[in-house]
Amino acid sequence: MRVAVKDSNRCVGCQSCMFACARRHGEIGVVNSRIRIKSAGGMENGFEVIICRACENPVCAEVCPTGALEKRVINGRVRGVIFHPEKCIGCKMCQQACIIGAVFWSEHENKPLICEHCGYCVAFCPHGVLEIER
Amino acid sequence: MEYIDLFPKKVLFIDLSTRKWWTETREDLFENYLGGTGVATKLLEENLDPNCDPLSPDNVIIFATGPLNALYPVVSKTVAMFKSPHTGNIGESHCGGRTSAAFRLTGYGAVVIKGKSDIPVYLVISPNKVAFRDARSIWGMRSTYTVGKIIRRAERGAGIRTIMRIGRAGEKMVTYSSVVAESYRHFGRLGLGAVFGSKNLKAIVVEGSGSIKIPEAFRRSYNKTYKKIYDLEVNSDLMKKYHDLGTPANILNLNKRGALPSYNLKSTTYPFAEELSGEKMASDYLGRRLACSHCPVACIHLGILRESYENEPYFYKTTYVSYDYELIYSCGTMLGIKNGHDLLKVIDAIEVAGLDAMSGGVVLAWITEAFEKGIISEKETLNATPKWGEADEYVKIIENIVEQPNDFYKLAARGVESLSDYYGGKDFALAFGKNEMPGYHTGYAAHLGWTLGARHSHLDNAGYSIDQKLKEIPSPEELVDKIIEEECWRQLLTSLAICLFARGIYKPEIVAEAFNSLGKNLDEEQLRNFGRKIYAFKYHLKQKLGFSFDKLRIPERIFETPSMHGKLEKSYIDKALKYAADKIQGIIKQHLK
Ligand code: SF4
Ligand code: SF4
Numbered sequence: 001m002r003v004a005v006k007d008s009n010r011c012v013g014c015q016s017c018m019f020a021c022a023r024r025h026g027e028i029g030v031v032n033s034r035i036r037i038k039s040a041g042g043m044e045n046g047f048e049v050i051i052c053r054a055c056e057n058p059v060c061a062e063v064c065p066t067g068a069l070e071k072r073v074i075n076g077r078v079r080g081v082i083f084h085p086e087k088c089i090g091c092k093m094c095q096q097a098c099i100i101g102a103v104f105w106s107e108h109e110n111k112p113l114i115c116e117h118c119g120y121c122v123a124f125c126p127h128g129v130l131e132i133e134r
Numbered sequence: 135m136e137y138i139d140l141f142p143k144k145v146l147f148i149d150l151s152t153r154k155w156w157t158e159t160r161e162d163l164f165e166n167y168l169g170g171t172g173v174a175t176k177l178l179e180e181n182l183d184p185n186c187d188p189l190s191p192d193n194v195i196i197f198a199t200g201p202l203n204a205l206y207p208v209v210s211k212t213v214a215m216f217k218s219p220h221t222g223n224i225g226e227s228h229c230g231g232r233t234s235a236a237f238r239l240t241g242y243g244a245v246v247i248k249g250k251s252d253i254p255v256y257l258v259i260s261p262n263k264v265a266f267r268d269a270r271s272i273w274g275m276r277s278t279y280t281v282g283k284i285i286r287r288a289e290r291g292a293g294i295r296t297i298m299r300i301g302r303a304g305e306k307m308v309t310y311s312s313v314v315a316e317s318y319r320h321f322g323r324l325g326l327g328a329v330f331g332s333k334n335l336k337a338i339v340v341e342g343s344g345s346i347k348i349p350e351a352f353r354r355s356y357n358k359t360y361k362k363i364y365d366l367e368v369n370s371d372l373m374k375k376y377h378d379l380g381t382p383a384n385i386l387n388l389n390k391r392g393a394l395p396s397y398n399l400k401s402t403t404y405p406f407a408e409e410l411s412g413e414k415m416a417s418d419y420l421g422r423r424l425a426c427s428h429c430p431v432a433c434i435h436l437g438i439l440r441e442s443y444e445n446e447p448y449f450y451k452t453t454y455v456s457y458d459y460e461l462i463y464s465c466g467t468m469l470g471i472k473n474g475h476d477l478l479k480v481i482d483a484i485e486v487a488g489l490d491a492m493s494g495g496v497v498l499a500w501i502t503e504a505f506e507k508g509i510i511s512e513k514e515t516l517n518a519t520p521k522w523g524e525a526d527e528y529v530k531i532i533e534n535i536v537e538q539p540n541d542f543y544k545l546a547a548r549g550v551e552s553l554s555d556y557y558g559g560k561d562f563a564l565a566f567g568k569n570e571m572p573g574y575h576t577g578y579a580a581h582l583g584w585t586l587g588a589r590h591s592h593l594d595n596a597g598y599s600i601d602q603k604l605k606e607i608p609s610p611e612e613l614v615d616k617i618i619e620e621e622c623w624r625q626l627l628t629s630l631a632i633c634l635f636a637r638g639i640y641k642p643e644i645v646a647e648a649f650n651s652l653g654k655n656l657d658e659e660q661l662r663n664f665g666r667k668i669y670a671f672k673y674h675l676k677q678k679l680g681f682s683f684d685k686l687r688i689p690e691r692i693f694e695t696p697s698m699h700g701k702l703e704k705s706y707i708d709k710a711l712k713y714a715a716d717k718i719q720g721i722i723k724q725h726l727k
Pocket of ligand 1: 003020021024033034035051114115116117118119120121122
């Protein structure tokens, strides 16, 4: 399963999803969320919804020098990555490799913030922007 | 990087004169005054010389959020306090957008800004850091939207910050200029924009890059209460009126009941009400809905203004303009505007310059009536001819109010009280405590509400809403009791910086639960007491700043034009005010020894 962006045009920028992700990880805030909502150059233009796509060829895992990002295999298919923080050296290679910009960085832990596709944020989006894809 | 406190303890001080900043730990302050309105009032009292000129370096600006901001949904406001250049008394203004989450997530419960910079600057506030940036290149820029765009590019933190800025109106110290956040939200009314301008402060960027660790012991209870409140916000009917049509849903209703002020309150019904109704605005103009950070409701409605260029076929300019009930009143019905297109045009001119739209509209309405009556002429209004319904003329007048090319416009830049002090026309100068009137001629409670309201806002106690629920008119004493009781509770809500649209959800028991779930034990009675105490304290400070019941002026016009409850009697209002004066004195005595 993965979390997908169903229709970013419906996004009102409430950031409930960002707060939800932080809560899921034991925090209150927005900076350490694995999903980010920002205006598309001004709120009148709507919003960009930035979240991991659960790639079938995750470049972040390929560039990681220590194997801290492991390909996540579901039913024989690669869908995104699993993060092993104890192996991470904080080199930010993964962040640079993800052109979507979905590898966020925790200044608190000096580690990447990797979406687990748990679906918690989906439950807190009131406007049907996000969905769970099985 | 450190995590920030679950409940705020620290105040950030910034001195623009010396470009220094420092922090103080003030647990007492947050214990005794909670946050928001309460904390800001206390900090204003501590830091302001009550006799200072509001546009001098001696004025101070306070921003405060509350303990529950960022913790729960729709606790989404920031409270600003300052001495108002518009009224000379307390200036208190509330704003949503991304301000609240951003301020709260810096870890500072409040920010105090003093002094005056020698050159235009903007501030960047982030956890443990304040930067002073040169703003000379954006000073004098035509549009507040452009200023926002430039800072958006120049600074980091997209998605977790607020960008609060003033327009030319603030720079030129129009006493009802606002501070704009996220293009469509405002610290409106009472002139915070002018105070920024007087300090050479163009903008403030606040980066909410802090994060709070939820204490392990409360993770379950917190998540449970959060979910409960979130579900109420999303599913209950209590919030429905704000998201569908938004507050403009009220236009037709108030028009039908004869409570919708039009043509400078010469009337309370409006021939073009259909055209400006929430329904029509949604079907013909609504282009996008937005939400403040941490609010699933999305009450912000943006209309699309599509304008063609004269003599240039196939060239169009498309602008997004936010509208709500108050703006349709002040920039629409009060001015005889006939359709949504013209309405958006007037609002846009006001937004570009950074004026308060409510005061701005009421000033335009006074100018139109004064012109009609021959009190003023083109000698005063110069290139513009004020006339009901003429949007293009209003756009010219707005420009003149900002640029102030003659003495008339210099007065217009100070509101209808100043205009009528000089030119006469007091009876139709619709200001209460020098602040222009909101959009309700519902009855006694509305007018008493904003006359008595501690910050002169219709939201202080929602008298207009009390009126609408009254079957028959109670005694003046009973009505005042109701108004003050509501206002005391609202002091608690704004001290927690909860959006007042969510007041139906944040009932005392829910507020108490929100605290208790995170280990802070407060019961309903304690919460109500905070409300009363903060009310008393604010009134006490108002008096220190020169407020007196003897100086109140009630414009004649409200007695001439029948309200929803019929013609209003001056004797009723006088009785009510007399009773209120004693009652408020009693409350102050009781709570401040
Ligand atoms: S799916 Fe889970 S980890 Fe990913 S962004 Fe949503 S809440 Fe965060
Ligand atoms: S919760 Fe939904 S509507 Fe709100 S910001 Fe996230 S994606 Fe957008």
